[in-house]
Amino acid sequence: MPATLSITAMVPCYNEEECIEQAYLEIREEIYRYEDSEILFVDDGSTDRTLEIIKRIAESDARVSYLSFARNFGLESAFTAGFAYASKEWTVQLDADLQSPPAELHKLAQRAAEGGYDAVFAVRRARQDPWHRRLGTRGHQAIATRVLGIELPVHASVFRVVRTSVARKVAECKVSTPYFIATLPLIGARYTTVETAHSARSAGRGKWSLGKLFGHAIDLFVGxxxxxxxxxxxxxxxxxxxxxxxxxxxxxxxxxxxxxxxxxxxxxxxxxxxxxxxxxxxxxxxGLPRYQIREANIPVRPGDDLYAYRHESTGRATPGTVLQTGNLP
Missing domain, CATH: 1.20.58 (Methane Monooxygenase Hydroxylase; Chain G, domain 1)
Structure with a gap:
């Protein structure tokens, strides 16, 4: 039986039309084992049918919500928004491409439920990624920790269960280079790692080129x-x-x-x-915003809403958006 947690399954996605529906089905099967749970998709400005499919899913499942960015702001911004709008005590971050198997989330949740930690990171066993990604991750983490003295959860991945309130504290930090796993230790959060399985991409193409990996590493080093x-x-x-x-x-x-x-x-x-x-x-x-939301099916803060001025002047939301109502988390 899964640990008893109040938990949001947060899924950042960018141009994942080929796998988003299968991702929903597999995530739903696992996350709905927790009575107090939800699924939150964060569409990072996709230019394909990803958002269209997510909307259709949300219409048929009341426990699914979504945010859609005005443009592609990047993965760090996507999960920052996900943590900001998750409504449960804990948030598990999952991949739309299913490389982090949803069935493995219970290992992380169980460790979180045992107490003593604010974040539990997955360490990928037998990682199913191209050689340059595996080598790049190991290399830049080794340089960061051993040469530059940066504290990181060693071998941690973006597959993680985080106390939502703590994740928001990390997101609110005014750092010039947003980098979640490097900022988390700086605020004193307690973390650990758990080994999990890793799968090959279910469909579509990976988004991480050598150039992006290099830039990501340099951001960590100088940031x-x-x-x-x-x-x-x-x-x-x-x-x-x-x-x-x-x-x-x-x-x-x-x-x-x-x-x-x-x-x-x-x-x-x-x-x-x-x-x-x-x-x-x-x-x-x-002073630029980390992200701007064009559409959502949940209340959005005016500062995050690209069309907030329309809502304020007309009292009506633009198609696909919702006016701020009630108390946001």
């Missing part, structure tokens, strides 16, 4: 540590010292050219890193 600056200073000092020693001992023009190339490379790398930190500062001061 939560200043050690990269120290490493660059050391590299620059070492390169300069080596260049001076070589030039004093040799007058070879080719050697001089090689040293010049190395020094220029270090200089450009330093400028690139400084630029990344400046971008981090600009992000934090820009």
């Amino acid at each position: 939560f540590s200043y050690r990269p600056l120290v490493l660059v200073y050391l590299a620059a000092a070492g390169a300069a010292a080596s260049a001076a020693a070589l030039l004093l001992g040799h007058g070879d023009t080719r050697l001089l050219t090689a040293v010049s190339v190395v020094l220029h490379a270090v200089g450009l790398g330093t400028l690139a890193l400084f630029a990344r930190y400046l971008v981090r500062i600009m992000r934090g001061s820009a």
Whole structure:
């Protein structure tokens, strides 16, 4: 029997028309074993039929709600909104592509129900992802924890059960680089990990390219540590010292050219890193919203509602949206 929890199954999705219906069926079968439960889809600005299918599901199932973004804001924004609008005490984050099997959520829920933790993360056993994703995740987490001193739940995935109130605290943190698993330890939340099975994608195409993985890693590094600056200073000092020693001992023009190339490379790398930190500062001061909701079948806060001004002036919601009523969680 599943643990007795009040729980929201939150499902971020972006262009998942090929698998969203199957995801609903499998998630429903598991999450409705908990008497006090719901399913919340967060459509991250899909351009295919994902939202259309979700609406149809919601019309036939009163325990299904959805939010749809005005554009693609990214996964971090999608689950931030999911945590903000989940109405149950706990929230389990699931994949629309079913790579995190819904049947495994009970392992996380059981550990959460035992008490003592605010978040329980799944560690994927025999991970069914392309080699570059597996290697990229292990590599950037190893650099983050061992080299840069960033505290992370080791090998944690986005498949997790989190106390909803704690997740909201994380989402409300004014960090220049939103990164849930790095922010959670900073507020003092208690967490643990549980090993779970992992599946290949049920349908559709993955959204994580090598470029996105690299950018995600850099966001973590510069967003939560200043050690990269120290490493660059050391590299620059070492390169300069080596260049001076070589030039004093040799007058070879080719050697001089090689040293010049190395020094220029270090200089450009330093400028690139400084630029990344400046971008981090600009992000934090820009004041742009993390997301804007175009449509929903639940009450939406005016600050999150792209069309709030229409609602205020006419007293009527635009198609697919709902006016704010009652007390939001």
